[in-house]
């Protein structure tokens with residue numbers, strides 16, 4: 001838990017700033033300054049009293065909120081060391097309500113909840129922390145621990161995978177991970193076909209290890225894609241329906257060129273038209289693609305422009321392969337491509353397979369360029385703008401400083 005301390009130290013750098021703020025009256029400033037003195041002298045209870053006084057008079061001041069939160073956190077640490085964990089939790093819950101954009105008290109309180117074995121409270125606070133600031137290793141580590149305790153092994157593994165990726169030397173994690181892995185192998189038969197965020201329906205013949213694999217892929221997508229999109233984590237269980245290729249066509253009335261779909265539920269075949277099981281890589285690609293639609297539905301609402309929805313789903317689930325690249329080269333050289341304004345609507349599935357393949361390729365190439373060049377830094381605010389009902393091209397111009405015409409030209413240049 002070293003990083004909790006680092007976090008609080010960083011926030012303290014802002015302490016001096018408030019002395020220069022004149023708008024909030026002398027009382028708040030003076031109390032804040034006295035609080036800082038006490039805090040630096042490690043008299044945290046005293047500091048807490050001063051910051052509370054300052055907060056009374058300037059409850060909207062960001063620096064004072066930070067300071068009050070920090071003081072609560074330090075007092076909580078002291079109480080926890082004295083094994084007064086419940087009291088410590090009360091301080092942290094107060095801090096969470098005061099400094100609402102700060103993940104640090106959420107992570108700290110979750111570690112205490114785990115100590116108290118209040119697993120679902122810990123999960124609730126950690127998921128909140130990750131939503132506020134995706135990627136903090138200690139939040140993901142603790143969430144893995146909480147899921148593990150909740151006997152949700154696939155979800156736990158996804159969290160710990162991530163920590164091992166960014167902090168391979170996390171103390172003790174390799175051992176925990178190996179243990180989980182062994183248990184997972186044995187307990188496979190004990191699990192039902194739900195994981196934390198997904199519920200599978202499947203026909204006879206879909207074996208347990210296939211279902212288990214699918215849930216693992218989906219939980220990983222939930223975590224990874226949620227992080228990539230800046231903290232998008234749909235709270236409701238996502239329903240996933242598995243079919244054979246024939247059943248899929250029968251149920252959805254779609255031809256075999258459609259790999260899978262999201263229509264409020266993720267629907268995917270697990271076999272090809274010959275009745276052979278899809279390879280893991282292919283299954284994974286399709287599920288990730290569909291999960292991006294789930295995440296975008298949650299982040300933006302129902303009105304995601306088609307080219308962005310499909311383009312992002314493709315970009316986050318696969319690379320542009322050789323055949324797609326050839327198709328794009330041909331289409332851009334011969335000027336056969338669509339204007340982006342024609343790729344906004346959702347009636348596009350009525351196109352014939354070849355035309356649809358080009359539309360997908362073009363959406364992929366377009367979003368791939370935006371994502372590779374600018375990443376989520378611009379994509380996330382664009383999604384937020386779309387959520388407010390802004391028109392797609394307007395949102396593009398606002399966040400990328402490009403019109404459709406300019407973007408079309410840039411993508412074309414890359415393939416000519």
Ligand SMILES: [Zn+2]
Nearest residue numbers: 289293310313
């Ligand atoms: Zn799609």
